[in-house]
Amino acid sequence: MPDHDIQIQDGRLSASIDLAVRYLRDDLLIGLPTETVYGLAALASRPKAISKIFQVKARPTNHPLILHLASYRQLEKWAQNVPSYVEVLCEKFWPGALTIVLQRTPQVCDEITGARKTVAIRVPNHQVALALLNRIDDGLVAPSANRFGKVSPTSAKHVVDDLGDQVALVLDGGVCDIGVESTILDCTRSSPQILRHGAISKDELESAANISINLSDGESRASGMLEKHYAPNCRLELVETTADAKRRAAELVSEDQKIEILDFFGDLIVYANQLYARLRQADKSGVDVIIAVMPINTGLGEAIRDRLTKASAASSS
Ligand code: TXA
Ligand code: MG
Numbered sequence: 001m002p003d004h005d006i007q008i009q010d011g012r013l014s015a016s017i018d019l020a021v022r023y024l025r026d027d028l029l030i031g032l033p034t035e036t037v038y039g040l041a042a043l044a045s046r047p048k049a050i051s052k053i054f055q056v057k058a059r060p061t062n063h064p065l066i067l068h069l070a071s072y073r074q075l076e077k078w079a080q081n082v083p084s085y086v087e088v089l090c091e092k093f094w095p096g097a098l099t100i101v102l103q104r105t106p107q108v109c110d111e112i113t114g115a116r117k118t119v120a121i122r123v124p125n126h127q128v129a130l131a132l133l134n135r136i137d138d139g140l141v142a143p144s145a146n147r148f149g150k151v152s153p154t155s156a157k158h159v160v161d162d163l164g165d166q167v168a169l170v171l172d173g174g175v176c177d178i179g180v181e182s183t184i185l186d187c188t189r190s191s192p193q194i195l196r197h198g199a200i201s202k203d204e205l206e207s208a209a210n211i212s213i214n215l216s217d218g219e220s221r222a223s224g225m226l227e228k229h230y231a232p233n234c235r236l237e238l239v240e241t242t243a244d245a246k247r248r249a250a251e252l253v254s255e256d257q258k259i260e261i262l263d264f265f266g267d268l269i270v271y272a273n274q275l276y277a278r279l280r281q282a283d284k285s286g287v288d289v290i291i292a293v294m295p296i297n298t299g300l301g302e303a304i305r306d307r308l309t310k311a312s313a314a315s316s317s
Helices: 013-025 047-057 072-078 084-093 127-136 156-166 202-209 242-254 268-284 300-313
Strands: 006-008 030-032 039-043 066-068 098-104 118-122 169-172 183-186 193-196 235-239 259-262 289-293
Touching (some): 006 156, 013 030, 013 127, 013 169, 030 156, 039 047, 039 066, 072 084, 072 118, 084 098, 084 202, 156 169, 156 268, 235 242, 235 300, 242 259, 242 289, 259 268, 268 300
Parallel strands (some): 006 169, 030 169
Antiparallel strands (some): 183 193
16 A cells, blocks of 8 residues: 555645545445554445455444444444443543443444444544534544454554455554454443443543443453454463563573564553553564563453453464
């Protein structure tokens, strides 16, 4: 894909948004920056374009998509029987990295949800995404803009590297602030349940809305809940400490393996921000084995551990 198809927001934001709107209305797909990862976006009211998302990603059609809206005020068009605590959560965390699963309205087409009666919704916290959403009088459905099961993109260049000319254009919103996907909270059950960990933790959600949240019951309803996901091509090994990483690195080097160590010494924000870019870079530079030091298992660390565990599952089978 030629470079000029990445639209950069250097004062030409409104021209780029105009072009994106035109492409979307022509049923083409675009690369959408968000604060979590880049999405592969289509208009939510265009089943034909939505079907293309599944083809381009090679994603099974029973893995539903997240609907992105410009604001909480649009929620009633797309979701119904919204529990009152959801209002509190949306007020506190939207725009932001929280996706909420709710009962859908007839406005939501079957292509988005894989014919489920529920829909996953979030308002992204990114000025380019919001500028586009505010122009379209519609929602945008957008999974992460990578091939199914592979590493998510956190820059416009990653999207082009993965999907090439299968996206009509990529809006360049810079490197994603957070770097891992949103927290998914299923609010369609008698008590809310986390389906995927993200930047917003269970504790934050519970204390904001005075609710009690369950972890997923293991039923694989979110693709991020599959055992293998987010995987680089090279092998990924997980260790708990820097000392373990050094020891294992010495062993592998003695076997002539090219290795890369991922260790952020407790800085969870930097870890999340750089995780996917580092996995991609290791693949590009011909690394045989990545050794990742696991972060602590709280807050954002829980999301990072989840992604690393799933990415490494591909290495052990
Ligand atoms: O941060 C994010 O959430 C990014 C950005 C682009 O917004 N999007 C993202 O999309 O990670 P994707 O498609 O890679 O992951 C969406 C997850 C999948 O695991 C899917 O199964 C789940 O959301 N999901 C979507 N609709 C659902 C529903 N109705 N019930 C349960 N899970 C649902
Ligand atoms: Mg994804």
